[in-house]
Amino acid sequence: MKKTYKIEVDCANCANKMEEAAKKTAGVADATVNFMALKMIVEFDEGQDPKTVMKEVLKNCKKVEDDCEIFF
Amino acid sequence: MTKKQKKMLIRIIIAAVLMVGLHFVPVDGIIRFVLYMVPYLVIGYDILKKAFKGIMNKQVFDENFLMALATIGAIAVALYENGDYTEAIAVMLFYQIGELFQSYAVGKSRRNISELMDIRPDYANVEVDGNLEQVDPDEVEIGTIIVVQPGEKIPIDGIIEVGNSTLNTSALTGESLPREAGVGDEVISGCINMTGLLKIRTTKNFGESTVSKILDLVENSSSKKSKSENFISKFAKYYTPAVCYSAMALAVIPPIIRMVIMGAPAEWGTWIYRALTFLVISCPCALVISIPLSFFAGIGGASNAGVLVKGSNYLETLSQTKYVVFDKTGTVTQGVFEVTGVHHNTMEEEKLLEYAALAECYSSHPISKSLRKAYGQVIDNSRVSDVEEVGGHGVTATIDGKIVAVGNDKLMEKLGIEYKSCHKVGTIVHVAVDGKYEGHIIISDVIKPTAKAAIKALHRAGVAKLVMLTGDAKNVAKQVADELGIDQVYSELLPGDKVEKVEELLASKGKKEKLAFVGDGINDAPVLRRADIGIAMGALGSDAAIEAADIVLMDDDPLKIAKAIKISRKCLRIVYENMYFAIGIKLICLALGAVGIANMWLAIFADVGVMVIAVLNAIRALFVKNL
Numbered sequence: 153m154k155k156t157y158k159i160e161v162d163c164a165n166c167a168n169k170m171e172e173a174a175k176k177t178a179g180v181a182d183a184t185v186n187f188m189a190l191k192m193i194v195e196f197d198e199g200q201d202p203k204t205v206m207k208e209v210l211k212n213c214k215k216v217e218d219d220c221e222i223f224f
Numbered sequence: 225m226t227k228k229q230k231k232m233l234i235r236i237i238i239a240a241v242l243m244v245g246l247h248f249v250p251v252d253g254i255i256r257f258v259l260y261m262v263p264y265l266v267i268g269y270d271i272l273k274k275a276f277k278g279i280m281n282k283q284v285f286d287e288n289f290l291m292a293l294a295t296i297g298a299i300a301v302a303l304y305e306n307g308d309y310t311e312a313i314a315v316m317l318f319y320q321i322g323e324l325f326q327s328y329a330v331g332k333s334r335r336n337i338s339e340l341m342d343i344r345p346d347y348a349n350v351e352v353d354g355n356l357e358q359v360d361p362d363e364v365e366i367g368t369i370i371v372v373q374p375g376e377k378i379p380i381d382g383i384i385e386v387g388n389s390t391l392n393t394s395a396l397t398g399e400s401l402p403r404e405a406g407v408g409d410e411v412i413s414g415c416i417n418m419t420g421l422l423k424i425r426t427t428k429n430f431g432e433s434t435v436s437k438i439l440d441l442v443e444n445s446s447s448k449k450s451k452s453e454n455f456i457s458k459f460a461k462y463y464t465p466a467v468c469y470s471a472m473a474l475a476v477i478p479p480i481i482r483m484v485i486m487g488a489p490a491e492w493g494t495w496i497y498r499a500l501t502f503l504v505i506s507c508p509c510a511l512v513i514s515i516p517l518s519f520f521a522g523i524g525g526a527s528n529a530g531v532l533v534k535g536s537n538y539l540e541t542l543s544q545t546k547y548v549v550f551d552k553t554g555t556v557t558q559g560v561f562e563v564t565g566v567h568h569n570t571m572e573e574e575k576l577l578e579y580a581a582l583a584e585c586y587s588s589h590p591i592s593k594s595l596r597k598a599y600g601q602v603i604d605n606s607r608v609s610d611v612e613e614v615g616g617h618g619v620t621a622t623i624d625g626k627i628v629a630v631g632n633d634k635l636m637e638k639l640g641i642e643y644k645s646c647h648k649v650g651t652i653v654h655v656a657v658d659g660k661y662e663g664h665i666i667i668s669d670v671i672k673p674t675a676k677a678a679i680k681a682l683h684r685a686g687v688a689k690l691v692m693l694t695g696d697a698k699n700v701a702k703q704v705a706d707e708l709g710i711d712q713v714y715s716e717l718l719p720g721d722k723v724e725k726v727e728e729l730l731a732s733k734g735k736k737e738k739l740a741f742v743g744d745g746i747n748d749a750p751v752l753r754r755a756d757i758g759i760a761m762g763a764l765g766s767d768a769a770i771e772a773a774d775i776v777l778m779d780d781d782p783l784k785i786a787k788a789i790k791i792s793r794k795c796l797r798i799v800y801e802n803m804y805f806a807i808g809i810k811l812i813c814l815a816l817g818a819v820g821i822a823n824m825w826l827a828i829f830a831d832v833g834v835m836v837i838a839v840l841n842a843i844r845a846l847f848v849k850n851l
Contacts, residue, residue, distance in 0.1 A: 162327055164513040165287065168457050184449070188334060188520035215281040218274055 155202055157192045159185065160221040170220055173212040179205035192222060225328065232324045236317065239267035243313050252307070260309035268295060268316040287507045290464070291319050294503040297496060298824065305493050311824050315504055322832030326513055329839045333521060336846065343395045343414040343435050345379035361430040372422045378415050381433045382424040384408060389420035396438070397530040397779035414438065437770060441532055448535025452799050456515045459807075460508040467506030467814070474818060475499035494820065501817040504827035505810055514802040514838035521845035522795030529848055530778040531788045538774040541757045543792035546737035548687050548785065549726060551751075552694035552704060553590060554744030555761060556678075556782055557669040561594035561651065568644050569663030574599075576663055580655050582608050583621040583630040591651060594667055595630075614638070616695055616718035618653070629656040632697065634716075636661070651696055671704060674783045679708045681786035685793075688737070691729065693722050693751075722751045730756070742785055744769070759785060790851040798845045802838045809834050 161167050167187035174183035174192065179200040184193045194209065196202055206224045213220050225233070242263035251259060265272075268291070275292035298312035347358040349371040356371055361379040364370060369385060372378050378391075388406035396414045405411055411424060413435035430436055475498075479490035519536035526533050533539050550556055566573045581599035584592035585608055596603060611621040617638065618631015629639055630653060636643040641656045643664070650668035654661070672678075682690060691712045694701045701715035714725050730739055741748075741755035749772040752758030760773035761780050770776055777784045813830035816822035822830075 163287075163323070163509065164330075164516060165460060165509060168460070168512065169283075169286075187516055188330070190334075216283050218277050 153200075153202070154193060154195045157194065157206070158223045159190050159192045160223075161185075161187070161190070161217060162219055166217040166220060169216040170213045173216045174209045177205065177209045177212050180209065183209075226331070229324060229327060229331075232320060235266055236320055236324065239263040239313065239317055242266065243310060243317065247310070256307055257303060257309070260313065264295070264299070264309070264313050264316065267313065267320055268292075271316065271319075286464075287509060290468070290503045290507055291316065294500045294824075297500040297503075301493055301497050301500070315824055315828055318828040318832050319504075319507075322509070322835055325832075325836055326509070326839060329843070330513065330517065333517065333524075333843055333846070336524070343377065344439055345377040345413065345435065348379040348430075349373070349376075361433075364426060364430060366426055366429060368426050370424050370426060372417045372424060374417055374419055374421065376417055378411055378413050378417060378422075378424065379433075379435075380424075380426045380430050381410070381412050381428040382426040383410050384422055385425050386423040387420050389422050390418045392416040392418050393779075396434070438532065441534060441770065441776070448537050450519060450536040450540040452540060452796075452803065453515055453519065453536060456508075456511050456803070460512050463508055464506055467502060470814075471499040471502035471506070474502060497824075498817055498820055501822060501824050501827045502814060504824060505813045505817060505822075505830045507831045509831070510806040510810075510835035510838045511803065513835065514806065514842045515799055517839060518795060518799045518802060518842040518845045521843055522791060522798075522848075525795075525846045525848035526788065526791045529784070529787060529791065531784055531791065532770075532776040532778065533788075533792075534774050534776075538757055539792045539795055541738050542740065542775065542789055543796040544736060544738040545740045545757065545789055546686075546688045547691065547729060547733055547739040548682055548689075549691045549693060549729065549739060549741045549755065550710070551722075551741075551743035551748055552692055552696060552701065553669060554780070555742055556675040556692070556708060556710075557671050557704065561590050561667045561669050563594060563598035563665055564650060564668045565648065565666040567646060567648075567664055567666065568661075571662055576655055577665065579623060579628050579657060579662075580630045580653060580665055582623045583611070583619050583628045586611055587613065587619065590669075591653065591667055595653070595665070598665075615720075616716075626658050628658075630654070650700060668700075671707065672780070672782060674781055676708050678782035678786060679710060681783060682789070683709070685786050685789050687789070691725075693717055693725055695719070695722075719747055719750075722748075723754050726751055726754050730754075740785075742782075744780065748772070759788070761785075787848075787851060791848045794848065794851060795845045798841055802841055805841075806834050806838055 161170060164187045167185045171183055171185040174180055174194060179197050180194055181197045182195040196205055203224065206222065210222045213222065246259055249259065271288050271291050274288040278286050278289055295312040295316050298315065299309060302309050302312065345361055348361045348364050349356045350359050350364065350368060351371055364380055370380060370382070384405060384407050386407065390402045391405050391411065392402050393415045395416070402418060413433040475496045479492050479495050482488045483490045519539060522539055523533045523536065566576055569576050577595065577599045581596045581603060584595050585603045585605055607624055609622045611619060613619050614631065614635060617635040618629065620627065620629045629635060632652065632654065633643065636654050636656065639656065641659060641661055643654045643661055646652045646664060646666060648666050650666040653665045653667060655664065656662060679690060689712065690710045692701065692705050692710045693714050695717050696715055698715045701713045705713040717725065726741060733739060738756040740757045740759055741751050742759045742761060743752055744761055749768060752760060752772040757775060758773040759775045759777060760769035761777040775788060809830055813822050813826060817827060
């Protein structure tokens with residue numbers, strides 16, 4: 153399953169870092185952050201609940217970039 | 225400016241004023257230090273906080289850490305040596321100015337590009353009890369009658385029930401010539417109704433309408449990252465730590481060498497200062513921001529010209545296109561076939577056309593359409609049974625109890641029916657009834673008015689080879705190719721053969737040369753996918769083409785192909801300019817910093833100045849009008 157989320161982040165490098173962090177989160181098959189459109193596209197592993205996974209994703213993203221936000 | 229940006233601007237102004245003001249305050253020692261710390265903290269407290277948090281989260285090497293370390297280091301050196309704290313504050317100040325500028329520029333271009341694609345309709349007018357009511361287009365169900373007044377955007381795809389008008393499609397196609405539309409015409413969302421009131425019966429949900437599809441495509445386009453972008457992400461990942469370690473080495477090794485081997489004074493201060501300069505230069509921001517921004521602007525500019533690019537990777541591939549393979553029908557020709565003659569018929573012309581039209585009544589091929597058009601009467605499907613389509617050959621069907629075969633030479637050969645060939649150029653449709661040859665119908669297609677100019681433009685744009693693939697007869701294909709100046713033609717291909725031919729061409733070309741296939745999206749999906757880059761044209765309203773292609777030309781003007789290639793080249797040129805420029809300047813400054821020629825002021829230029837220039841250069845990719 154693929155879902156798109158609106159994000160808020162200030163710099164392009166931070167967006168790259170968020171992408172890395174999201175990719176490494178358990179339950180995420182793949183993730184892309186589009187800095188220009190301020191969107192994060194997350195592909196979830198089979199049978200994962202997006203809400204729970206996204207909480208983890210946000211937590212991991214906050215670790216690499218304190219100033220970011222994901223709206224889900 | 226957003227609230228965040230305004231706050232930053234105020235902080236910058238306060239810090240700058242304090243910094244300059246303190247210059248005229250004659251104090252020394254600890255008081256001087258404390259006073260100077262005020263502007264430093266005003267401008268840099270968030271950076272220090274972020275750097276600290278980064279260390280806590282084991283994310284050491286980010287630009288906050290670099291800036292914090294460089295400025296604290298500079299303060300330490302100043303404290304120890306001469307009390308000149310200005311440098312540390314200035315570094316922080318300029319860094320923040322750069323960040324502010326970057327955030328402003330990115331936000332601005334984000335808005336610019338969205339404005340270019342400002343086709344999202346805000347409401348739909350629905351008639352309720354004789355009154356017009358504005359509703360959210362999302363809530364309009366299929367089959368609802370919506371009213372579009374002059375000056376309004378058509379919100380949802382549909383068919384005109386009442387009224388006629390002139391439609392402005394420029395937001396969708398980049399084509400400035402308005403289009404006439406009347407009762408019974410299909411209209412697509414995103415067009416602007418210019419003259420008359422229209423009542424439209426919707427045929428799709430808002431989410432499935434053209435305008436939503438296009439917006440979706442454009443908004444997600446930069447998610448598919450190009451090689452250059454991936455290169456930069458990787459580069460940034462190694463570059464920052466590498467510079468940090470070099471800085472450390474620069475701070476420690478030369479003084480030790482001086483002390484131990486040369487017996488000279490260590491000059492710790494000088495070397496630490498140089499190492500700090502290193503740290504300031506090392507921020508990869510200019511690169512990381514300008515490359516995606518260039519692509520984003522390029523894609524935005526392209527969509528404004530009616531060329532939708534599905535990802536920056538496609539823009540990159542397109543710029544390396546050396547081979548362009550065309551489909552003939554609908555791409556270089558109008559795809560509007562007309563019956564231009566009936567020959568060798570023994571029965572009446574009308575009767576022959578009737579058989580042909582009936583046999584082809586289920587086919588959506590342009591030729592079938594033109595046969596039905598030439599027949600001109602309502603087709604009674606119940607007279608037709610056992611329709612069998614023979615791919616690339618034609619159709620056999622039973623009509624009024626007679627077996628009718630309608631198709632090309634190959635079909636006749638396959639059925640063992642003797643046929644007469646034609647001296648005229650066009651598509652020849654033979655008709656046989658109950659195994660007896662009854663004559664043929666000539667259908668010809670018209671070459672698009674801009675096709676010739678388009679081929680010339682492609683040649684001029686440096687495309688090495690132009691190839692045309694068609695299922696049509698050899699003489700037709702050759703005539704079209706000769707007239708247009710296409711290098712190579714493969715004719716009489718079945719749909720499967722087209723994929724094979726493209727594969728052959730893919731195998732024969734060099735690795736860096738890319739092959740683009742241009743088709744009208746009908747029956748082309750496999751080839752569009754197989755080619756390095758698939759370009760669908762005239763795709764307005766054709767979901768299959770939008771789905772299968774990498775690049776979608778909104779109108780069916782072949783000139784847009786060359787334009788798209790030029791846009792991609794310009795964008796990629798800017799990408800490389802930024803890449804070489806930013807990396808080059810940084811490396812030069814690093815070298816100068818190591819030998820002590822570059823001070824921290826130059827370092828700030830290498831960081832912030834380069835970023836500003838790169839961002840401004842990136843925005844240039846947006847302007848594609850005169851390409």
